[in-house]
Amino acid sequence: MTSAIVWRRRRAAAGRLWDQFRSQRGGLFGLVILAVIVLLALLAPVITDPSGLDVTHATGGALKPPGDGFLLGTDETGRSVLLLLLWGSRVSLLVGFAATLLCVGIGTIVGIVMAHFGGWVQAVLMRVTDFFLVLPSLVLAAVLSTVLTPGIGSIIIAIAATAWPTTARLVRSQTLAVESRPYIERSWALGAGHWHVIGKHVLPAVLPLVFANTTLTVGQSIITESTLAFLGLGDPNSASWGEMLHNALQVGAVTARAWWYLLPPGLAIGVVVLAFMMCGRALEAVLNPRLRER
Structure with a gap:
């Protein structure tokens, strides 16, 4: 009975959150764009022929402009730029989502542990966090991606290893604010343990902020992957x-004026990152009462 009431309240809260999010036109527009791009990425193996990615199966000429069956022209090996763009979205989105989940997970755990336990635990973790914060993130990611075995997994680890400190500092501040509230003191007085306070009170209060920050971090991860x-x-x-x-x-596409080879991937990166930023700002406005009042 109690669990049914809890789930009913959660569904009602999710419905209110969605209604408030829909009122943010920018966030809703960004969500639609992301849905279309993710759908195209998932359907790429269905709507295209993967064999076209192999240079030995290329049927077009080198750096041919749009036309003759190639809507976005060809690359230097005669492959379709549109085909590369669709399949490239799968890699870029995979790296963006995976690196974000990893860095947000690490940052959330470290931030909560720092704020909750305090003392020497917080001192040590804060020094580690500050060490990673002062290092140039792109340089560190480049070094890690070079040292590790080449592949998508190495890029994901390199991005996550450089992005988690920002989330950790953000979660630490929010955890300190939550644990200063009176109901946390009542929980301690009633004999609650560390895991009860973290799992039942701190984590639910921190997750909305983490979720809003996640949408912003995905865009940053995609930019870092594209830069690397x-x-x-x-x-x-x-x-x-x-x-x-x-x-x-x-291959000198700039000097050859092969704009169809340069413009589509650059625009794709910009559109996806902008869409994630719009969703993140909208979520932040919904979840932050001060921004909602404005």
């Missing part, structure tokens, strides 16, 4: 938007 790939530190065996820009630069 553009610098030649990505996975050369996987088609991604950053890898497309890197190859275009290597």
Whole structure:
């Protein structure tokens, strides 16, 4: 009976959250864009022929402009730029989501542990967090992606290892604010343990902020992955938007005025990151009472 009441309240809260989110036109527009892009990425194996990614099966000429069956022209090997763009979305989104989940998970755990236990635990973790914060994140990600075995997994680890400190500091501040409230003191007085306070009170209060921050972190992760790939530190065996820009630069697409090879991946990165930013800002406005009042 109690669990049914709890789930009913959660569904009602989710409904109110969705109603407030729908009132944010920018966030709703960004959500629609993301839904379309994710759907195209998931359907890429269905609506396209994966064999076209193999240079030995390329049927077009080198750097041919749009036309003759190629809506966005061809690359230097005669492959369809549209095909590379669709399959590149799968890699870029995979790296963005996976790296974000990993870095947000690490940052949330470290932030809660720092604020909750305090003392020498907080001192040690704060010094580690500050160490990663002062390091140039792109340089550190480039070094890690070079040292680790080349591949998508290494890029995900490199991005997550450099992005988690920001989430940790944010979660720490929110945890300190939550644990200063009177109902936390009542829980301690009634004999609650550390895991009860964290699991029942702190984590539910911190998660909305973490969720809003996650949407912003995905866009940053996609930019970092594209930058690493553009610098030649990505996975050369996987088609991604950053890898497309890197190859275009290597073959001289700028001097050849092959705008169809440069513009689509650059626009795709910009549109996806902007859509995530719009969703993140809308969620922040919904979850933050002060911004909602404005």
